[in-house]
Amino acid sequence: MSLVVVGALLCLSCWVSLYFILCHVNGSRSYEWNCRLVTLVHGILAVCITAYIGYVDGPWPFTYPGTKNTPLQISAMLVSLGYFIFDMAWCVYFRTEGPVMLAHHTMSILGILLTLWLGESGIESCAVLFGSEITNPLLQARWFIKQTGHYGTRLGDTVDVLFVLLFVVMRVFVGGTMLYCELISPRPRFFIKCGGVAMYALSWVFMVDIVRFSIKKSKSWRKQKREQQQTLAANGHEGKKD
Numbered sequence: 001m002s003l004v005v006v007g008a009l010l011c012l013s014c015w016v017s018l019y020f021i022l023c024h025v026n027g028s029r030s031y032e033w034n035c036r037l038v039t040l041v042h043g044i045l046a047v048c049i050t051a052y053i054g055y056v057d058g059p060w061p062f063t064y065p066g067t068k069n070t071p072l073q074i075s076a077m078l079v080s081l082g083y084f085i086f087d088m089a090w091c092v093y094f095r096t097e098g099p100v101m102l103a104h105h106t107m108s109i110l111g112i113l114l115t116l117w118l119g120e121s122g123i124e125s126c127a128v129l130f131g132s133e134i135t136n137p138l139l140q141a142r143w144f145i146k147q148t149g150h151y152g153t154r155l156g157d158t159v160d161v162l163f164v165l166l167f168v169v170m171r172v173f174v175g176g177t178m179l180y181c182e183l184i185s186p187r188p189r190f191f192i193k194c195g196g197v198a199m200y201a202l203s204w205v206f207m208v209d210i211v212r213f214s215i216k217k218s219k220s221w222r223k224q225k226r227e228q229q230q231t232l233a234a235n236g237h238e239g240k241k242d
Contacts, residue, residue: 001117004074004078004116007074007075007078008078008081008082008085009082010078010082011078011079011081011082011083012081012082012085012086013082014082015038015042015082015083015086016086018038018041019034019035019038019086019090022034022037022038031094032094032096033144033147035087035090036140036143036144038083038086038087039083039087039136039140040136040137040140040141042079042080042083042133042136043133043134043136043137043140044137045079046076046079046080046083046129046130046133046136047130047133047134047136047137049072049075049076049079049126050076050126050127050129050130050133051130052072053070053072053073053076053123053126054123054126054127054130057070057072058123059123061123061124061126061127061178061181062177062178062181063181064123064187065121065123065124065181065182065185065187065188066120066121066124066185066186066187066188066189066192067120067121067122067123067187068119068120068122069115069116069119069120069121069122070122073122073123073125073126074116074122076126076129077112077115077116077122077125077126077129078116080108080112080129080133081109081112081113081116084105084108084109084112085109087105088102088105088106088109091105100202100205100206100209103202104202104206107195107198107199107202108132108199110195111125111128111195111199112125114191114192114195115192118189118192120188120189121188121189121192124178124182124188124192124196127178128175128178128196128199131170131171131174131175131178132171132199132203134166134170135163135166135167135170135171138159138162138163138166139163141159142156142159142160142163145159160217164210164213164214167206167207167210168207168210171203171206171207172203172204172207175199175200175203176200178196179196179197179200182196183196183197
């Protein structure tokens, strides 16, 4: 367990160091800009590692939940644990996130700590990391597109659509299937199953916000389309008059 603590502290120091390096290199950018760059790096890294664990290294999380942690699973969880602790501290210090995101970070930290302490169910934790972080690059891309003034373009619309679709597929459908396999399996501990239910419930809280955003976005698109049609009709009418 001492090696796990040392590994977590090492990963935390790496994420903190990366943040301060980015702040030094991108001195003209805001603190949030550099923090989101760290978030983007973690998202890509976590997805790559957990995808390899699930699809190559194994075991398959839908079939073998509750199995003993492998060294690669422990490494992936330590990397994400260090990041979540860093980002949680950053969000609390700068007060940039609401209670839902803070609850997500808290449950992620506690879930990883519990899995490391028990020494099992690492494959489920890695699967949850994969499902939750796979939408992260799109979420960060959306923020950067907004900051650079390109959100109202086709690129911004494409990122929004891809984010919503990927979130619904991974968090709701795939996540629901994963939770079902977790609950019916006799191997995972009761606390692990409770954590899975809590994470899935939180996904639905995020889903409510996404539905509201989608409705607002669709109304905006319909409004733009009507304005374009009215403009074309007006231009066509003026052309006939000429």
